[in-house]
Amino acid sequence: MTVVDPTVFDGNRNLLFTVAYRILGSAADAEDAVQDAWVRWSSADRSQVADPKAYLVRIVTNLAMDRLRSAKARRETYIGPWLPEPILTTADPTTDAGTADDVSMALLMVLENLSPLERAVFVLKEAFGFSYAEIADAVQRTPDAVRQAGHRARGHVQARRPKFRPTRAQHREVTERFFAAASGGDINTLMQLLAPDVTLWTDGGGKVRQAMRPVVGAEKVATWMAGVSKRPYEGVEPSAWVFEVVELNGSFGIVISGAGRVIGTLSVDLDDHGRIAGILNVANPDKLGAVTAKTVHEI
Known part of the structure; x- marks a missing residue:
């Protein structure tokens, strides 16, 4: 042998x-x-x-x-928009964008x-x-x-792809401001952060409740995000949601947990002006295994 x-x-x-x-x-x-x-x-x-x-x-x-x-x-x-499976990553803080x-x-x-x-x-x-x-x-x-x-x-x-590449600090700042505005239902701040033609993709894979088509436009996206923050999701009340800013796929994103499990991730993509051009929300339980396991990959 x-x-x-x-x-x-x-x-x-x-x-x-x-x-x-x-x-x-x-x-x-x-x-x-x-x-x-x-x-x-x-x-x-x-x-x-x-x-x-x-x-x-x-x-x-x-x-x-x-x-x-x-x-x-x-x-x-696939049922609804298909998004990649998010992973937790780690990189040298000086790594370029x-x-x-x-x-x-x-x-x-x-x-x-x-x-x-x-x-x-x-x-x-x-x-x-x-x-x-x-x-x-x-x-x-x-x-x-x-x-x-x-x-x-x-x-x-x-x-x-946009020519603009935000620094890690800039991406984190926008991510945190977006999270605070979305979780607080602050439509005015959301409108300031979002590009006019921003697109929100939500991937539930037919397993959990999510938008079946991309949501396009700042007003529609802001209204959607503010509304979601006030409703129970998969049996978990908004007051029981736990949000954590982590390094997700090479930059900063948000892991959302509740009732002892990960229920979704949020990532934002910025345009050439530093505004949010894309929001990617992965909620399909089949795609949350790597984040749930807290496996961190070097990039």
């Missing part, structure tokens, strides 16, 4: 998870991909592996791409519109700095095909 030394794999486990998570937008699916990569690594002839890190990234990338293809079909029948943005909920939503190949190429190139030659080897395509996929992906992302 071959004895498998877990040191090499464990040393790359966080990298493999972050690659898979960025490709899939699901912590649960990313963990499964990492586990499958371990199985393949365990049975591989490692004497023939010159670069274990590159080999493992290749395995997990292809596993994640395969999972994404089947996930896209399932998401077409662009690096933190690599795993933001808003960016993961933009990546949903890419093909599995485009998404994998974008993640490996933009987030991890792999060369096109290295990516071509990982995804088993020609360098030219990979370069073209990367160009399409980068153009798509740049067209949909």
Whole structure:
């Protein structure tokens, strides 16, 4: 029986998870991909592996791409808006906003519109700095095909992401002001914070009560948020809700708990003027496992 030394794999486990998570937008699916990569690594002839890190990234990338293809079909029948699964993260306080943005909920939503190949190429190139030659080897395509996929992906992302990147302090300040105004039903302050064309996405997955379509426009969103703060949710009275500002997907977000369980998360995305352009509310219990477990991932 071959004895498998877990040191090499464990040393790359966080990298493999972050690659898979960025490709899939699901912590649960990313963990499964990492586990499958371990199985393949365990049975591989490692004497023939010159670069274990590159080999493992290749395995997990292809596993994640395969999972994404089947996930896209399932998401077409998803009840209500589909949002990525939030994760708790940790980063050096001096990390620049662009690096933190690599795993933001808003960016993961933009990546949903890419093909599995485009998404994998974008993640490996933009987030991890792999060369096109290295990516071509990982995804088993020609360098030219990979370069073209990367160009399409980068153009798509740049067209949909604001040029403005708030500092961590700015993002936290806006998040806290938004939370205070929303929980207090302060529509006037909400209107000051929201961009005119702000969009609110609420993901209940058909499991809990949420808006079945995006809510668009500052007045509608402010009214919705103020109204929600006054009504019981899933049997929990507003007075029993517990709010915690945490680092969520590379920046600051809010975890909402009640009756001994996590009942949702809130993230905000800012436009070029520092106003809230997007609000992402994940309440599907199936997507709150990573936050409930308080598993923190390095980015």
